[in-house]
Amino acid sequence: MDRLTAMEMFVRVVSAKSFSAAARQLGVSKSVVSKAVAELEDRLRAQLLNRTTRQMSLTEVGQAYYDRCVAILDQVSETEQIVTSGSRCPRGLLRVSAPMTFSVLNLGWPLSDFMEQYPELSLELTLNDRVVDIVEEGFDLAIRISRRLKDSNLIGVKLSSARTVTCASPKYLEQFGEPQHPRELLKHHCLRYSNLGPAQEWSFRDPETGDPIQVAVSGRIIANNGEVLRAAAVKGDGIIAGPSFLAAEDIRQGRLVPILKEYAAPPFGIYAVYPPNRHVSAKVRRLVDFLKGLWGENPPWEEACDVC
The missing domain is CATH 1.10.10.10 (Winged helix-like DNA-binding domain superfamily/Winged helix DNA-binding domain)
Structure with missing residues (x-):
């Protein structure tokens, strides 16, 4: 053989x-x-x-x-x-790792459209919020969301960006009032991510000086999933500071109202990372180009949050 x-x-x-x-x-x-x-x-x-x-x-x-x-x-x-064939048409298995909430909201139909273009390609998508070891776990590509990629031997390509949006429901704001400065959050119920620990700070930026503002927030509800916190915010249980792709549709529909808009922290990037092979496979290159072209610097979640 x-x-x-x-x-x-x-x-x-x-x-x-x-x-x-x-x-x-x-x-x-x-x-x-x-x-x-x-x-x-x-x-x-x-x-x-x-x-x-x-x-x-x-x-x-x-x-x-x-x-x-x-x-x-x-x-x-x-x-x-x-x-x-004289072309580089993707084929074979494409293994992708991506963060849970972002993928559920934004990756489903784009990947379906991508797969329709390449009938010889198959896809295995794994949703996980932990940072996977691409090489060790056999992934071709991973999508990561960060203000700055950690130094590594991986190739990183920026696909798009998002920002942190602080918001609450009209019901909550009517009952407790709208904070006018980040430090007023100390008097409010804040919905927090448990993976950041029970004692955590939210980051803002002074609109005049550009200096960072850190506020140690607290509240009755803490969870390790953005969708759960978003639902609690819509219900009126508190204020959430989450990525624009999480809050976009609720803001569009009026279920959530952006607050502290002028104090928003700098945006963060959405990246594709993959091993630094000398020849990047056609399937990885095509998916990166497809997602970058689809989202770019004006992704749909940012358009929905333009009221911010």
């Missing part, structure tokens, strides 16, 4: 987490797949997989070999496309 075929079978076994499942996907017998992986291990003189009767996992050297196999097979596939 040629080496590339054996490498493809090995990658399928790892991604499917099963020799039997990989064999079904490839349309061959389980024994053919097992033999291919065994031949690889003999050639490399190294154990790639830990096998038991119930589970299978990569060894340390197996993980390193798997990562290189994925990169090599992607490059081979892309090279074949160039030769056979």
